[in-house]
Amino acid sequence: MxxxxxxxxxxxxxxxxxxxxxxxxxxxxxxxxxxxxxxxxxxxxxxxxxxxxxxxxxxxxxxxxxxxxxxxxxxxxxxxxxxxxxxxxxxxxxxxxxxxxxxxxxxxxxxxxxxxxxxxxxxxxxxxxxxxxxxxxxxxxxxxxxxxxxxxxxxxxxxNFAFEPQISAREPSPEFDDLNSQIEEARQQSQVLEERRQTIREKIAKREKKKEKKKHRNSTKLSESASESNSNCGMSEAEEINGANGITEPIPPEMLPSEKILEEDAKERAEEEERRKNRIPPVVFHDIDAKTELDGMVKLLDGKLTKEEETNIEELYQYLVQGEGSWALGDNFLVFVGRVLREPSISSEARVHLIRVLAAAALKDDVILILHQDRRDHMLMNFSQDIDRIPIEEQTAWALFICNLFENLSASEWLLYISEWSYNNQQISNIRGTTKVAVHCLLATCPTLQDIGTSIIYNLAIKEVKTVVFDDVAVELTMAILQFFNTKPSEEHLFRTLRALAAFVNVSPDVPQFIQMIGPHPNTFKGTSQRIDELIDQISVKVK
CATH class of the missing domain: 3.90.1720.30 (PPPDE domains)
Structure with a gap:
């Protein structure tokens, strides 16, 4: 019994x-x-x-x-x-x-x-x-x-019997659903605020251009012109900007909402920069020549692009190669990306070039704009879920893209969203897609994929997030790490995965049990290096 x-x-x-x-x-x-x-x-x-x-x-x-x-x-x-x-x-x-x-x-x-x-x-x-x-x-x-x-x-x-090939991701949880709703609401509010800020920035930019032109005028004439303008204009500049933001009450010029929002925006950027300086740097890959990848993609897609897609690529070229402005591509860019990734008539080589372009773009701050545009169709993370079904060259490029998204705080947080949707009869989320890529790469036989896989797992481990984010994937990542230990990893790869294990033993109470039951115990690697020994000591506090 x-x-x-x-x-x-x-x-x-x-x-x-x-x-x-x-x-x-x-x-x-x-x-x-x-x-x-x-x-x-x-x-x-x-x-x-x-x-x-x-x-x-x-x-x-x-x-x-x-x-x-x-x-x-x-x-x-x-x-x-x-x-x-x-x-x-x-x-x-x-x-x-x-x-x-x-x-x-x-x-x-x-x-x-x-x-x-x-x-x-x-x-x-x-x-x-x-x-x-x-x-x-x-x-x-x-x-x-x-x-x-x-x-x-x-x-x-x-x-005959009913199959159950897919195991559901989690049992229903009211707390989990509430948290998902709160996150989705916060994301929507953030998007609305960003759109408002963009409108204000454009108006202020126009105002600054007007000021530059006025500098060439006589100061006396400028004063008279300004006075006349203030007397005759039906709507002041302050009222015009307020109207663009749904504010109907007149506000004195010294209290313009544009200035307040820009001040808040600057404060947020300063705080993010401070967080960036204080965080443990992620492992990312900078050795991508965006111009070479774009040129290669354009050559392979010659004659297959619409005028709109050609414009998107031109803007992408200006953004990545010439460093002009911020990324403000519309939804049609994601449609183009989806077509290249999924259309059978497009060569795998062209897909590799496009994905490597995205990997280069992932290193920039404003890549988050395109990520947020994908929140409706989840095209990017759905592709992550299919990583084991694509050619090895595409797998490597896509893993590079996911890994490089850890470079910036906002993009790395996007990778950990827990809001779920249905894809191929499965409930998946951003964190599950990211985990799928990490586990697949870590357990691959390709050395390059393994290297990127250890980097993604390391980057996941150094993120400071709520425990609930890792509740559903910590065990899965731990199992992959324990299997990876049997491949005799290098010191660098051992350091990355042990660093992750040291984080997961503190996140999930189940992780120490799995290490004890399945092994190998981290003590096996004692003496590899000083930093390895330090991580083993941290893990051993939880794993006896």
Whole structure:
């Protein structure tokens, strides 16, 4: 009987040959084989297994294989259901994606072993994992592939069942919903205020230009002209600016709202600059030649651009290469970006150039303007969610873009928004999209992606944000870091990921438990360098 608070973990073991291996293996292989095994883990009333369609689940014994050949009890686990779901979701987006399934080398038994290790600290029986590869690669073994495909596809006549390939991100929470509403309201108010400020700035800029022209006039004539203007004008300059901002009552010139807002704006910029100076600098990548990337993109898109898109690129060139003015591109620019990212007729090379242009723009303060314009369609973060489905060159460029957004405070905070929307039948948010990119890069085999992945995770860790932001992703990031530790990382990469781990152990009470259960313990890396040892000491306060 399970202890109070614990849940039983069972291993369902199926013989894919239904006894045929035991009868014919001696004759066909020259040795006796009891069975060719498929395994699944049963916990929380569901059977979880892995195949060509990724991680799936069903009621126990409801697959096309029917009832298991045998059931073995693995043990008891105290891991909460929510944490279990987070772990499963992390595996489904990293180590055990459908495209990674291999009948011989990376199969259901590897998944069951991983899950049992996580839940109970013990693996599945050795005789299952030790099933020789030469047996699976024989005609008998290979003949089972169609059965596995049917198992993954769920075509089993009366044994059909409802799949649950996606685990929901979180249980409903009134507090979480309230916080989302408050954030969305604050964002909308901020946007309205910014639009008001922009209107005022334009009017003040026009006024300054008029003043410059008047300097060339005779001072006496200027005084007379100004006096006459004040006497005859139907609306004063103060009233004109007030009207643009919805203010109908006359306000003395010395109390112009434009001056007050500009003063507040200057104060906010000063505060942000102070925060920038005092913060830990993020890891970003400056070695991007925007002119080269723009020229390459234009060459590949020659004849495919509308006049409006050509104008957008010209303005982008002036902004990035010539350093003229601030970015004030309209919504049509995002439409253009979306077309380049998604349209099949556009080459992958052109997409890489565009994304690297965005990565260069991400280093500028006012990139936040284009990010806020995307709050309706979420085109940018939806693309982040698909990072594992695009070519490696595009993955690298997109990871660079996400990483460089940490350069500026406003853009980095945009990356951590928790407001959710639906995409491909999933509930995602900016923080989830950012986490997806970080985890994917960290667990990639490409050294460049790993380097950027460690940078993103480090940048996430040094952000000073409310705990609620990381509540839903700290465990997922921790699991990726622990898997990354098994790749023998360099000192720099070890420092970045340990710095993140030192932050996450203080954010989530579940993180220390995972480090203790799964490992490797950070003490493994003691002696690598002084700064590594200091981080290990910080982590060890929480992880005994």
């Amino acid at each position: 399970a202890d109070e608070g614990s849940v039983a973990v069972e291993l369902y073991i199926y013989d894919l040959t239904q006894g045929m291996a035991a009868m014919m293996s001696q004759m066909l292989l020259g040795r006796h084989v009891e069975g060719i095994w498929h395994t699944a883990v049963v916990i929380f009333g569901k059977e979880y297994f892995y195949g060509g369609h990724g991680i799936q689940c069903c009621p126990p014994g409801a697959t096309i294989l029917g009832q298991p050949t045998k059931i073995e009890k693995i043990g008891e686990t105290f891991i909460p259901y929510q944490i279990f779901k987070d772990y499963i979701r992390g595996l489904s987006e990293s180590t055990f994606r459908g495209l990674q399934y291999n009948f011989i080398k990376h199969n259901c038994n590897n998944f069951a072993d991983d899950l049992c290790q996580f839940l109970c600290g013990v693996g599945i029986p050795k005789y299952i994992l030790d099933l020789p590869q030469e047996i699976l690669s024989t005609p008998l073994g290979q003949s089972l592939s169609p059965l596995i495909e049917r198992l993954s596809a769920g075509s089993g006549g009366s044994n």
